[in-house]
Amino acid sequence: MDDLKTRGLVLLGCGKMGSAMLKGWLAGGLPPSSVTVLDPHPSEWLQSTGVALNTDLPANPAIVLVAVKPQMMGDALPTLQKLGNGDTVFLTVAAGISIATYETMLGADTPIIRAMPNTPAAIGRGITGIVGNVKVSGAALDMAEGLLKAVGQVVRLDTEAQIRPLTAISGCGPAYVFHLIEAMALAGEKAGLSADMAMQLAKATVGGAGQLAEDSDEGPAQLRINVTSPGGVTAEALRVLMDETDGFVPLMERAVAAAITRDEELA
Structure with a gap:
């Protein structure tokens, strides 16, 4: 939490899933001033939270959480490319997009964690599977797990290939x-x-x-x-x-x- 408070967190997309997570983080003590949200159609609730909304990105955020729909990814990610190949961790909850695709978009040295939550996350009763690429440290996985626990349980997968059966069981x-x-x-x-x-x-x-x-x-x-x-x-x-x-x-x-x-x- 200290790293998130000092370096900041970027949330790309704040629909149902993004809003559910943001509510959990704020309730858990993350200061609104540590959060930057990029969303083209912010809700009234989001505008009332005190987070930085559609402003310049922090120089070196601890984590970027990608919560836009897969079909919007091509337009959204170029905004964040300058944060690739560094120590900013990218955590994505977008379905169907592989870690290799993110590495192509952001750079091969980018720490990337892929997550698959399910819809009960909207009431804090979800379960999410996570897996990272070789650039992701144990501390980064711990940070991602801590963030995702705001909306339910978290399990760690051994390989990215397990995302598909996990999707078929808990996602669907x-x-x-x-x-x-x-x-x-x-x-x-x-x-x-x-x-x-x-x-x-x-x-x-x-x-x-x-x-x-x-x-x-x-x-x-x-x-x-x-x-x-x-x-x-x-x-x-x-x-x-x-x-x-x-x-x-x-x-x-x-x-x-x-x-x-x-x-x-x-x-």
């Missing part, structure tokens, strides 16, 4: 869970519940079960067993959901494989 995963809620609610409605009640039950059940899985000392398999009476109602539903051919596991394996394939195609 919230959409899978949202669809599970939709499916449960529709099934409840077809079974005779009102649409509103079925949706309320599905949301609360998924949210509560997720929190229980995170908080419990028992693993999800044991938690499932705890709910399941032999030969009972839950067991009969699980007989369908755990089918080796058509159940959740093979379905999820196909979904994750499709996500990884598409990610490779878009790279």
Whole structure:
């Protein structure tokens, strides 16, 4: 934090993800005067924070966090090229852009950390995977992890190749869970519940079960067993959901494989 306070931090892009992180940093004690934000369409909230907004860059910031959409990267990064090949760390949360691409844009000697957060970061419940290039020190990774913990948990990857399966699980995963809620609610409605009640039950059940899985000392398999009476109602539903051919596991394996394939195609 001391290095960030003295050298400063640059945030490129302050949409939903950037705003969530900035709120966490400011709440954690980072002075607004240490933050420079570059954003062409700043929100009223951003303008009220006291950060330096769309001003000249600090000469040698500790870190530049790149939080613009991938399609905007080509226009945004040239602004920051003068900070490349130094000891300023570039931390990017933009999806689909490899470390090698950043090295081409900023210089091969630039410390670059690639991160993949997910949308629950907007409420401080995200999980982010990070990996750096060979120029990134342990101290730089610690700094990046500390910043990203403002919006949830952080895991360190061994290789950049692990970004793809991580994206397919935690990056895309919230959409899978949202669809599970939709499916449960529709099934409840077809079974005779009102649409509103079925949706309320599905949301609360998924949210509560997720929190229980995170908080419990028992693993999800044991938690499932705890709910399941032999030969009972839950067991009969699980007989369908755990089918080796058509159940959740093979379905999820196909979904994750499709996500990884598409990610490779878009790279």
